Amino acid sequence: xxxxxxxxxxxxxxxxxxxxxxxxxxxxxxxDGRSGTVLWEKDLICRxxxxxxxxxNTVSQSTFLFWGELPTQDNGxxxxxxxxxxxxxxxxxxxxxxxxxxxxxSTENVLAYxxxxxxxxxxxxxxxxxxxxxxxKPGPLTITKQKLKDTIxxxxxxxxxxxxxxxxxxxxxxxxxxxxxxx
Numbered sequence: 001x002x003x004x005x006x007x008x009x010x011x012x013x014x015x016x017x018x019x020x021x022x023x024x025x026x027x028x029x030x031x032d033g034r035s036g037t038v039l040w041e042k043d044l045i046c047r048x049x050x051x052x053x054x055x056x057n058t059v060s061q062s063t064f065l066f067w068g069e070l071p072t073q074d075n076g077x078x079x080x081x082x083x084x085x086x087x088x089x090x091x092x093x094x095x096x097x098x099x100x101x102x103x104x105x106s107t108e109n110v111l112a113y114x115x116x117x118x119x120x121x122x123x124x125x126x127x128x129x130x131x132x133x134x135x136x137k138p139g140p141l142t143i144t145k146q147k148l149k150d151t152i153x154x155x156x157x158x159x160x161x162x163x164x165x166x167x168x169x170x171x172x173x174x175x176x177x178x179x180x181x182x183x
Contacts, residue, residue: 005055005062007039007094008032014039016053016064020046028053028066030092040097042160044068044090049134051087051113056124056148058179063093065115065126070100070158089113089126091155091176098165099172102156104146109133111141115148117183124148124181152176 007014013033020026026046030039046068053066069088089104104126112129126146132139155176157169167175 001052003053003055003064004033005064006057007061007064009060010034014062016055016066018046018053018066026050026068028068030064040092040094042100043071045071047087049109049111051110051128054113054115056115056117057182058093059182061094063091063115063179065089065091065103067110067113070102089151090158091152093176093179096165096167096172096175098160100158100160101152101173101176102158103151103154117181118145126151148181149177 002015002017004013004015007030015031015033017029017031018026019029021043024045024047025043027041027043029041031037032039044066051067053064055062055064067087067089087104087108087110088102091101091103092099108128108130109132110128111131111134114127115124116127117124125148128144128146129141130144131141152173155173157172159165
């Protein structure tokens with residue numbers, strides 16, 4: 001299902017769509033809500049039962065969050081161990097479209113995920129439901145709430161191109177850390 005948000009500076013919704021292009025790969029695309037034009041896209045490795053994407057509004061635009069794994073080499077190869085329960089959560093914002101923040105690298109089995117605003121304009125967080133893989137023996141379920149600011153401070157900056165954008169990793173993380181969220 002598409003995830004709505006504001007990537008452009010206009011008042012129309014834009015949409016993040018995940019399209020599975022091969023068995024273990026997907027394309028994450030953000031489309032202009034008025035024209036259908038591709039605004040941003042990236043191919044990612046997709047593991048079994050990958051959680052759905054989410055978005056949260058900042059003051060003027062939206063931050064989009066999605067799960068997958070960046071390819072390990074420039075040739076886009078898929079890692080050999082696709083059975084590992086590794087989940088990577090990525091964050092992209094239109095102010096820095098050539099940067100992805102890698103927020104979470106988890107070996108827990110994430111069953112469901114969303115991003116929510118708990119305190120008006122202040123406390124954005126990730127809410128995760130973790131537990132046994134689908135189809136396995138029943139087991140305990142855990143709901144975890146993580147402040148988005150905490151995950152940003154521990155994130156890794158991933159640059160999508162080789163060009164110099166003039167910002168250090170520390171400056172980029174600080175920029176994302178200072179974002180204000182709204183409902």
